[in-house]
Amino acid sequence: MTPKSRPASSKKSKPPAPRRIAVVGAGIAGIACARTLAQAGHQVTVFEKSRGAGGRMSTRDTEFGSFDHGTQYFTVRDARFEKALASSPGLIRPWSASTVRILDALGRVVASALPPKEAHWVATPGMNALVRHWAQPLDDAGQLLVQTQVTRIEPDALHPERWQLQTEGEGASSHVHSGFDTVVLAVPAEQAHALLVSSQQSPALTAQIAPVNVAPCWTLMLAFPQVPQPTLPLLGPHWNAARSTHHRIAWLARESSKPGRSQIERWTVQASPEWSERHLEDDAERVKAKLIKAFSEVTGIRAEPPYAEVHRWRFAQTTEPLGKSHAWDASARIGACGDWCLGHRAEDGFLSGLEMALAII
Incomplete structure (x- = not known):
């Protein structure tokens, strides 16, 4: 059989090129999302306004x-959450x-x-030990920026098809982080909504999360x-x-x-x-x-x-939850996740972040 007559199903397709993804928020949803994306080969940067990862799983x-x-x-009802916990022996009792x-x-x-x-x-x-443990590889790689609050999302000044984030850090220092293909808002729904409105981005996503x-x-x-x-x-x-x-x-x-x-x-x-x-x-x-x-x-x-x-x-x-695992505007390449998508349990946050990452992948 010549190469020209080989069935299409036998041809190996190239894996998609790694993308640069910004995740805003380092609670359990944000870290679950970021870790999944990083493990899939994407370049992830997590922005967290507090001093460390944890969100409401704080101590x-x-x-x-x-x-x-x-x-x-927390309770454990989903096999995927159970499997993730099993990867952190000694932390859970x-x-x-x-x-x-x-x-x-x-x-x-x-x-x-x-x-x-x-x-x-x-x-x-x-309680913060679990999220911080999961976030440690990101922190070690310099991909977790703490005490860094995202204040605006806007098109990249040099590459308008991508995104850049304006941030404020300690001492009100400001910075612009650019070159992101995708942005994920892993923060409370009200904060995600306010950031989208003030940035004048993704009316579709804004409308999705407004009822939460x-x-x-x-x-x-x-x-x-x-x-x-x-x-x-x-x-x-x-x-x-x-x-x-x-x-x-x-x-x-x-x-x-x-x-x-x-x-x-x-x-x-x-x-x-x-x-x-x-x-x-x-x-x-x-x-x-x-x-x-x-x-x-x-x-x-x-x-x-x-x-x-x-x-x-x-x-x-x-x-009043979103009623689905995450919100995603594919055309804008902006998504949102958090426990508020499904309910208010820690497991809801984990599953939301996981599903958000899988939708991007």
Whole structure:
């Protein structure tokens, strides 16, 4: 058989040339997307406005121990997420609060939230350890730019068919990063929407994500280092995590009950979406006082905490998701991903970033 008569199916096609891709946001969605693209041979740069990777899977370190003040735990339901976790042995451990209690407004246990077979998992020594571990190869290669906020997306000045990003860093220093074939916004939907509008780019993508709604959350962190270790189980309730119907509080967790953490008695308390929305712009000290009062009402712990701080998440829990794994404008080559596409779980963020990368590939 001559080459001319060889069936087309036997011809080997060349793999597509590597593309330069910018990923804005280094939470679990952004890092899952960036790693998948990098493993496929593309040149990826991740831009993160904070000091490190993690997003809402963040950990606050204090002199009394750490607080997972964002995502408290995760469950595993998708085989792809399970496989990714298996690639990071030693980082993930089950948390004994697998059966979360449900409390009434007076703090009384009325039910259990999840069946005992669905385990709660945490990263050690803090929730941010998982995303930072996955981001490490990108960081080592100089592809993770932290404390770098993207402020505008615009056509590349030298190659208009590509994109350039205007950024601000420490000390309000500005810079332009150019030559990107594709841009992925792995940030909260409201932030992605605002960036697209201010940049006057991709009306199609802007319209796709406009209906998404994500509620805010005030988070309270408390430490009681004065409590002697032998009496720890006697301080407050005999459960480690609970959902509450109290008008201010939606979630409480004993941080010291998580594996790999300091044993100093610590609690993370997350306010309800409704209460957080009403008090979003309140003074932090006023919010702290109100949440400490609610905490004592729910748990019965009246001791004065030597450490008490609050953190405001403007975008925390999705109330109106996109309804699909990602948003993509193929003609503009701009996409968006995040847990808000599917829901609000950590696994949703991972799957969204993965699916976004596969759509690009």
